[in-house]
Amino acid sequence: MKLQDSIIKIKGIGEKTAVPFAKVGIHTVEDLIQYYPRAYETYGEPVELSEIEDGKKYAVQGYILSVSAVKRYAKYQVFTVQIQVGQDVMQGTWFNMPFLRNHFQRGAQYIFRGIVYLKGNQYRMEQPEHYTLGDYDRLLHVMQPKYPLTAGLTAKMVAKAVRQVLDGGEICVEEYLPEDMRGYYGLLPEWQAIRQVHFPVNEEEMRTARNRLVFDEFLLFILGIRRLKESQGELPNEAKMVEVAETERLIEALPYKLTGAQKKVWKEIAGDMAGDHVMSRLVQGDVGSGKTILAVLALVMAGCNGYQGALMVPTEVLAKQHFQSVSELLDEYEIPLKAVLLTGSMTAKEKRLAGEEIACGTAQIIIGTHALIQENVDYRRLGLVVTDEQHRFGVRQREMLAGKGLHPHVLVMSATPIPRTLAIIVYGDLDISVVDELPAHRLPIKNCVVDESYRSSAYRFMEKEMAMGHQVYIICPMVEESDEMELENVTDYTKKLQKILPGHQIACLHGKMKPKEKNEIMERFADGEIQILVSTTVIEVGINVPNATVMMVENAERFGLAQLHQLRGRVGRGKAQSYCIFMSGSKGKETKKRLEVLNKSNDGFYIASEDLKLRGPGDLFGIRQSGILEFKLGDVFQDSKVLKQASEAAGKMLGADPELELPEHRMLAERLEQYLKKGGENLNL
Numbered sequence: 001m002k003l004q005d006s007i008i009k010i011k012g013i014g015e016k017t018a019v020p021f022a023k024v025g026i027h028t029v030e031d032l033i034q035y036y037p038r039a040y041e042t043y044g045e046p047v048e049l050s051e052i053e054d055g056k057k058y059a060v061q062g063y064i065l066s067v068s069a070v071k072r073y074a075k076y077q078v079f080t081v082q083i084q085v086g087q088d089v090m091q092g093t094w095f096n097m098p099f100l101r102n103h104f105q106r107g108a109q110y111i112f113r114g115i116v117y118l119k120g121n122q123y124r125m126e127q128p129e130h131y132t133l134g135d136y137d138r139l140l141h142v143m144q145p146k147y148p149l150t151a152g153l154t155a156k157m158v159a160k161a162v163r164q165v166l167d168g169g170e171i172c173v174e175e176y177l178p179e180d181m182r183g184y185y186g187l188l189p190e191w192q193a194i195r196q197v198h199f200p201v202n203e204e205e206m207r208t209a210r211n212r213l214v215f216d217e218f219l220l221f222i223l224g225i226r227r228l229k230e231s232q233g234e235l236p237n238e239a240k241m242v243e244v245a246e247t248e249r250l251i252e253a254l255p256y257k258l259t260g261a262q263k264k265v266w267k268e269i270a271g272d273m274a275g276d277h278v279m280s281r282l283v284q285g286d287v288g289s290g291k292t293i294l295a296v297l298a299l300v301m302a303g304c305n306g307y308q309g310a311l312m313v314p315t316e317v318l319a320k321q322h323f324q325s326v327s328e329l330l331d332e333y334e335i336p337l338k339a340v341l342l343t344g345s346m347t348a349k350e351k352r353l354a355g356e357e358i359a360c361g362t363a364q365i366i367i368g369t370h371a372l373i374q375e376n377v378d379y380r381r382l383g384l385v386v387t388d389e390q391h392r393f394g395v396r397q398r399e400m401l402a403g404k405g406l407h408p409h410v411l412v413m414s415a416t417p418i419p420r421t422l423a424i425i426v427y428g429d430l431d432i433s434v435v436d437e438l439p440a441h442r443l444p445i446k447n448c449v450v451d452e453s454y455r456s457s458a459y460r461f462m463e464k465e466m467a468m469g470h471q472v473y474i475i476c477p478m479v480e481e482s483d484e485m486e487l488e489n490v491t492d493y494t495k496k497l498q499k500i501l502p503g504h505q506i507a508c509l510h511g512k513m514k515p516k517e518k519n520e521i522m523e524r525f526a527d528g529e530i531q532i533l534v535s536t537t538v539i540e541v542g543i544n545v546p547n548a549t550v551m552m553v554e555n556a557e558r559f560g561l562a563q564l565h566q567l568r569g570r571v572g573r574g575k576a577q578s579y580c581i582f583m584s585g586s587k588g589k590e591t592k593k594r595l596e597v598l599n600k601s602n603d604g605f606y607i608a609s610e611d612l613k614l615r616g617p618g619d620l621f622g623i624r625q626s627g628i629l630e631f632k633l634g635d636v637f638q639d640s641k642v643l644k645q646a647s648e649a650a651g652k653m654l655g656a657d658p659e660l661e662l663p664e665h666r667m668l669a670e671r672l673e674q675y676l677k678k679g680g681e682n683l684n685l
């Protein structure tokens with residue numbers, strides 16, 4: 001068996017069982033072993049009922065006192081069991097498992113495991129797992145992997161398949177990192193790390209394994225970037241431009257004054273495009289810092305110099321929004337340029353017309369989605385390529401777009417609050433501009449952190465805002481079918497809400513919808529037709545609806561703070577006061593403290609680093625801090641130490657052997673080739 005083989009070669013997986021695997025992107029053996037656990041389950045010692053807090057998961061040891069008959073309620077078949085635990089009694093409830101009823105004999109002793117609900121002094125466990133004492137003893141302290149799943153795919157299936165591969169002995173992966181590098185940074189052999197990350201015996205093992213794998217992700221990424229930059233080199237400026245009067249006129253005419261930071265960054269951009277070398281610049285700025293206008297200015301400068309400029313964004317809605325606002329600007333300020341829109345959902349005829357305008361150069365500013373890089377799109381004189389919200393594009397896509405011109409200038413916009421020191425490591429010596437100032441006179445968003453008892457007041461508050469003509473976002477955590485924890489599923493939520501707030505237009509949006517449906521909903525929300533949008537985090541990227549003034553986040557405790565900060569950037573975009581309500585499903589003090597950080601600060605980087613501190617480094621899985629550079633395991637914030645090590649290692653190695661030709665680097669060079677071929681995760685630059 002080889003890593004590239006289909007998983008069908010694994011014992012126990014056939015054509016049919018391969019289907020749910022494919023749904024989560026596992027096709028090859030390599031995909032499988034790199035499908036890392038999302039978290040681990042540890043089986044803790046059974047506890048006394050007196051130690052229990054409401055709503056948390058525990059193991060409890062007890063005797064069966066009595067078993068009820070199976071009752072039917074609508075869709076459910078339910079039976080309950082009274083369980084004697086020490087001096088107290090706990091009730092266990094099982095849904096739709098009538099066959100278990102006769103299995104439970106009075107007097108039998110088990111360990112029951114599940115979430116315990118405490119009302120007054122009544123203890124209740126729903127759908128507990130049950131184990132004999134002997135079985136439980138064997139599970140105790142072992143870490144069981146939890147995988148991201150989908151319908152038809154269970155954690156057991158994944159774990160079993162992974163074990164087959166690791167224990168089958170058919171695959172032997174040679175270590176590719178040089179021995180001295182491994183020694184110096186204390187890294188496990190790769191193969192061992194893969195085994196340990198799936199099946200760690202304890203937390204220490206999990207950490208060392210993860211450490212090695214994260215190091216690899218970062219190392220390949222950094223080597224990849226350096227390699228790419230080398231091939232691009234310091235190219236001469238073939239699209240040399242001069243500063244034009246139109247941009248100055250536009251700046252003067254805008255209904256607002258550019259902030260100092262915007263002016264500074266605009267100077268840097270214009271200077272690059274007029275300079276001796278081709279521009280390769282990353283513009284970072286928090287949400288709402290006003291990056292769009294900088295892109296527009298660059299596009300106008302290119303257009304007025306006789307070049308085409310393209311703006312590529314990750315979603316259709318965003319493309320349309322940008323297209324509309326750019327067209328209006330050009331029109332209103334009589335700038336003699338034409339903008340054209342190109343997106344995947346346009347009809348063939350519309351696409352053809354747009355294509356013609358692009359090819360013959362009647363359109364100078366081209367705005368769109370991935371459609372911009374399709375093979376059949378020919379540009380006339382592409383001199384500038386701007387990508388917005390860069391983390392959604394891989395290097396391949398960016399390169400393909402750049403490849404449409406000779407050596408067009410490249411401008412990348414990002415809202416990710418990545419600190420400069422890290423950015424330099426990640427992006428090498430790429431030029432970075434920071435828009436580190438928010439427009440003045442913007443009313444800061446009013447935030448509050450509340451628990452569920454506040455929900456009805458929150459709805460009343462929304463009604464008031466909607467009566468003033470404003471709109472509302474409600475964000476729910478992602479729907480994961482397998483998740484045991486009760487998540488408010490967006491569709492159910494929407495139905496419920498329609499009953500609570502009748503007479504309002506409420507729609508829902510989630511990741512499992514088709515792109516076309518998503519677009520339609522987002523557009524109707526942008527047009528004000530929909531008043532409340534219930535959504536998962538799919539709305540995170542760049543949508544601009546200044547009329548939306550309220551955002552409520554359900555189960556806010558389940559999000560990373562940096563992500564919540566990004567989310568709330570969707571409100572506070574207009575003149576009216578905006579509000580963000582973080583609804584926490586947990587009453588815990590720590591949760592409250594963590595969420596309060598959002599109350600105190602509006603600085604994305606500060607928020608991310610505070611979150612890390614409060615969370616503690618123990619919480620390595622589950623929540624992504626940065627949401628950028630989506631590595632399988634690594635996170636540039638959480639793992640900034642490893643990132644620095646990998647950067648140092650890459651530097652040393654390339655210093656001694658720039659082409660990676662030495663025998664001890666041969667395998668690493670091969671691995672790098674493979675990595676780049678696959679598109680290198682998300683190699684952005």
Ligand code: ADP
Nearest residue numbers: 256257258259286287288289290291292293439
């Ligand atoms: P982002 O950096 O998140 O892309 P946008 O470019 O979308 O931010 O800008 C957010 C809003 O702020 C827009 O409505 C834009 O017109 C407005 N804006 C941009 N610059 C300024 C400024 N200097 N003063 C006031 N408003 C501004």
Ligand code: MG
Nearest residue numbers: 291292388542
């Ligand atoms: Mg933006």
